[in-house]
Amino acid sequence: MENNKIDKKYVWATEDIYENLDLFEEDFKFVKENSDFSRFKGTLGDKNAFLECMKEKEKVIRKLDTLSVYTYMNYDKDTRNSFYDSLNQRVNMLATTLSENLSFIVPELTKLKISVLESYILDPSLKD
Numbered sequence: 001m002e003n004n005k006i007d008k009k010y011v012w013a014t015e016d017i018y019e020n021l022d023l024f025e026e027d028f029k030f031v032k033e034n035s036d037f038s039r040f041k042g043t044l045g046d047k048n049a050f051l052e053c054m055k056e057k058e059k060v061i062r063k064l065d066t067l068s069v070y071t072y073m074n075y076d077k078d079t080r081n082s083f084y085d086s087l088n089q090r091v092n093m094l095a096t097t098l099s100e101n102l103s104f105i106v107p108e109l110t111k112l113k114i115s116v117l118e119s120y121i122l123d124p125s126l127k128d
Contacts, residue, residue: 012073017066024070024087027063028094034060035098037105044108045116051126057102064098067091 018024034056043049071088075081109117120126 012077014070014073014077017070017073024067027067028090031060031064031067031094031098035094035101037101041104041108044105045112047120047123047126050120053105054126057105060098064091064095068095 018027037053037057040049040053044053068088068091071084071091074084075088077084079085
């Protein structure tokens, strides 16, 4: 069955995610411009730097997740549509770059003393 003949209630409402492609591009640009976390390398032993890094990471990853869901859902609507496949590839490349830029975090945290990590866990300012 052709997708344009399927009742709208059975099709992903991707316009609820991004009303138009300009909004998608705004978030894409935000993630791209905020994917550099190198300023946090070597600083995660400081509670304030750790908190700032985690907050920024969460903000960027939430937008990246939204971009990813949008492109996958649109592509799944009609896998013959190469436009959304190319958008999906752009988002996947962006995700790879972000992952590479965040790859220092786990090794750096594993090098911290247990007492530092425990203090982070018990610190009410790091609760969220």
